[in-house]
Amino acid sequence: MPSVLAWIDHDSKARERTLRILSLFQEKESRDELGLGSVRDSFADQLFPGTSTIQTRLRYMLFVPWIYHSLEEKRLPAESFSIQADKLERDLVQPLMDSDDQAGVFGKTAGKRLKRLPSSVCWAGLGVWGIRITPFSQDEYHRRIDETYRGRNTLTALEKDAKARGDDIDVEQRMATLSWHPRLPAPPEDFPGAVNFALSREEAEFVRDRIHVACPNSLLSFLALHCEPADTQAPWEHPDYGRFSEQHKELLTHARLFSEVMHGAALSYNVQLARLRNHEDLVAEHQANFDEWTANLSLEEIRSWSVNRLWELTMDHGHTITPQTRFFVQQWIDHTRRSPNDLLTNADALTLIKRREMKLKGTRSRFRNQRALEQWGGYSGVGRLVYRWPNVKVLLNDLYQGMSREEKC
Incomplete structure (x- = not known):
């Protein structure tokens, strides 16, 4: 189902449409x-x-630091810190469900019994955006909170002595004792008893500024600072694409071509599984999708695409891209460049997909494990790669709404 996004303009129909669209964040990126x-x-x-x-x-991204900061303010000891944080996160579910915007609530179905808490999802991002200052993992942060308190006590004594001597306060030393950004906005007075997803103008400005300072060269920062929410299915379709930097355009071009070409590999995989299952309807459906893919393939652009540049842009950015992965991608691109219409009859192209899946899944491979094949739902990895764009659109829409909100006097 294609995803669309709009912003709320004080019209009830527009608001309902936006809320329906926000629910699409549940449609996760294609399985790998x-x-x-x-x-x-x-x-x-x-x-x-x-x-x-x-x-x-x-x-x-504010709920989590608000909860933890409140526990730090109470000097809650390590032995009960994580337990109380867990409780407060689960207590958020009902107030959010009672609000008029329930799209995106963690625990919307499971309630307080939810298995994954928001803090575990947000922890890495909070660090990347510079909202979380503590360098520790979430578990280590919990375990070392008493050490954090002792460090602050020591700093207080040192600053008192420095003040008595007329010396300046060591700002870096003070920052080293903080867990959260010092300009973190205060939570609403009724938090967490009554809460919703609407950011205040102050909160939106804080998040926007953190993204800009921590990730100044990212497309996320540019979109947060300069663009309105966009009704597109992929980031390279953004109406402000012409204003993007050359660096972002190059990244998006390679991301688009990689998504386009490798979508064919996923479709081939599904066709082969449907054939193996002798499921005629599925074979016909996946075959039709494959035919549509070949018909719309920008073959001239793919044939002139520099795969070496693809690897230059994606390697050494925190993710290990193995030689086996590069070989598989290169081989599939080569087959596609030669004759995309023959990919479902080309034995080498079919074997390439089969061997790749068998190598990755081992004994759980659907090509060698009959039970795994029988449990296959009929669709695996058929969504196009759009690099988290559906989720990013939701976050940018929330930010835009906050930035457009007038502060109360």
Whole structure:
């Protein structure tokens, strides 16, 4: 289902449409059946750092530090710190469900029994955006909170002595004792008893500024600072594409071509599985999708595409792209360049897909494990790679709404 996004303009129909659209964040990016995740995530992290496909609403990036900061203010000891944080996160579910905007609520179905808490989803992004200052993992932060308190006590004594001597305060030393950005906006007075996803103007400005300072060269920063929410299915279709930097245009061009070409590999995989299952309807459906892919393939552009430049842009950006992955991608591109219409009858092209999946899944391969084949749902990795764009659109829409909101006097 294609995803669209608009912003709320105080019209009830527009608001309802936006809320329906926001629910599309639940449609996750294509499953990584052929081991392309390292390339996909390299592109996504460069374009949209601090985001993920399981991130839902932007205000969670404030809910989490608000909860932890409140516990630090109470000097809650390590032995009960994580337990109380867990409880407060689960307590957010009902107030959010009672609000008029329920799209993106963690625990919308499971309630307080949700298995994955917002903090675990947001932790990495909070660090990337510079909202979280503590360098520790979430578990280590919990365990070392008493050490954090002792460090602050020591700093207080040192600053008192420095003040008595007329010396300046060591700002870097003070920052080293903080867990969260010192300009973190204060939570609403009724938080967490009553809460919703609407950012205040102050909150939106804070998040926008953190993204800009921490990730100044990212497309995420440019979109947050200069663009309105866009009704597109992929980032390279953005109406402000012409204003993007040459660096972003190059990244998006390679990301688009990689998505386009490797979509054919995913379709080939599904055709082969449907044939193996002797499922005529599925074979026909996937075959039709494959035929549509070949008909719309920008073959001239793909034939002139520099795959060496693809690897220059994606390697060494925090993700390991193995020689085996590069070989598989290059081989599929070569087959596609030669004759895309023959890919479902070309034995070498079919074997390339089969061997790749078998190598990745081992004994769980659907080509060698009959039970795994029987459990196959009929569709695997058929969504095009769009590099977290559906989730990013939701976050940018939340930010735009906050930036457009007038502050109360």
